[in-house]
Amino acid sequence: MLVEFEKELIETIKGVCKNTSPYLGELENKDEMELLIKGGDSFVFVEFLSERYENVVSKIGTFNIHILSTTSSKQQSYRQENIYRAIDLCEKIDKKLRTSELNNEFRIEPKTLKVTHNSITDYGYMYVLTREIQTEFLEKSEWLKEG
Incomplete structure (x- = not known):
């Protein structure tokens, strides 16, 4: 269930940000971060x-x-605009998830939102927000046993 849900979650978020994929340690890898920052785009x-x-x-x-x-760019105005872009993207993702029905058939509850990275590097500026979400899972066969 978890694997299928994660795949479906990624596909749903791609409707808001095409650069959406599973997290595989990209934020911990200096070479990967260089490529992402040079791209100057948003990623999820x-x-x-x-x-x-x-x-x-x-x-x-x-x-x-x-x-x-x-x-x-390391200029202050570009960095501030970058922060606003991340917050705006988060709000769009929240809205998309509120209105989506994924196969687990339970709502997705947004939990905390926090800044997990905010730094100027050799390559530019990077800002990372992390939204925690929760959802419930129940096997269909378990539903049938209740009735």
Whole structure:
């Protein structure tokens, strides 16, 4: 269920930001960051964070959505515009997820939003927001047993 949900989540977010993919450590790799910053675009990375069982048939999945906005300019006005671009993209993703029905059939609950990276590098400026989301999972066969 988690794998299918993550794939569907990525495809849904691609409707807002075409540069959406699973998170594979891009924010930890200096060479990868150089390429992203030189691209001067926005990127979204989806990362599975955790799951916990609410009871024997229902579980809660938690994911991070990393919103990366970059500019090759180090000028203050460009950096501030870059921050606004990341916040705007986050709001668009939130709205898209509120109005989407994914296969797990439960709503996606936005949780905390925080700045996880804000720095000037040799290559430009990078700003990363991380939105935590949660959703519930219940096997269809479990629903049938309840009725």
